[in-house]
Amino acid sequence: MTPQTRKNDQNGTVPAHTPRLRLKAKAPHGGYVDGAWWPHSDDLAGELPDLLAVLSVRLGRIDRVSYRLGAWANAPRKLTTGGRAVRLDGYRLQPRNTIEVRGLDDDRDRLILLVIPPRTDPDDAHTTMMAAAQSDNGATIDGLLMISPQDRDRRAEAATAQQRWQSEGETVARPEVAQVAG
Known part of the structure; x- marks a missing residue:
């Protein structure tokens, strides 16, 4: 089942289903990730529209998403959401359990998110998401997933x-x- 997004007259789209997401504050912070995302499934094309609708508030127009090859069941090369095409790039060297979301200004407008596996115990997922969103948390990806x-x-x-x-x-x-x- 693919989540549907609704059209919003002001900013393009709003999520039909609020993504399970925690972000660090926009101020300077430590650590490798900028927050954590707990998708409902391993269908990247089905999960991204709602996530990108929320992240576009912070990043502006989103141009591309990088992910680890083989980590998602459905990952096309492009995704159209909010009336715009977003490039989806899979890489073997992309760190496991992460995605990188980039706006139009690649150097400034980007977020690296820890991806918590969909079937993770809810208490474990919540604890990990909260830890990943702490501004002073400098833990590695592996460290966050074992927390x-x-x-x-x-x-x-x-x-x-x-x-x-x-x-x-x-x-x-x-x-x-x-x-x-x-």
Whole structure:
């Protein structure tokens, strides 16, 4: 099912379905990404019209979108949205889980968005989106995708269990060594 956009007399189009998106403030910020987007599906052509309608408020007219080849099920070379053609460029070297959205002034009008996989747990997606939108967050793409509280808790439990196993193993091994030596 492809989302439909409605015509808006002032700015071209407005989204029919508000995209799940968080952006950093426009002021200077740290980190690789400018925010995060959580699409509903892996159909790029179906997901982009609503996203671009929202991003055009910040970027103005959008000229092109770059994405990682093979990351999307449906990715044509061009997309017409809001009565304008937008180039879609797939690259093998595009960082995984990102898209780059460019306005007409490539040097100034661009956003790099972390793309959260569509089937991500809602709590994990929300946590990741909020972290990616923090102006002072300089985390990498991989770091942002592994930031969920559940993942942190699982890793902490695994580390604790590993430490406990190692300490109990040493306690058991020492008496055996002492008995053999004595």
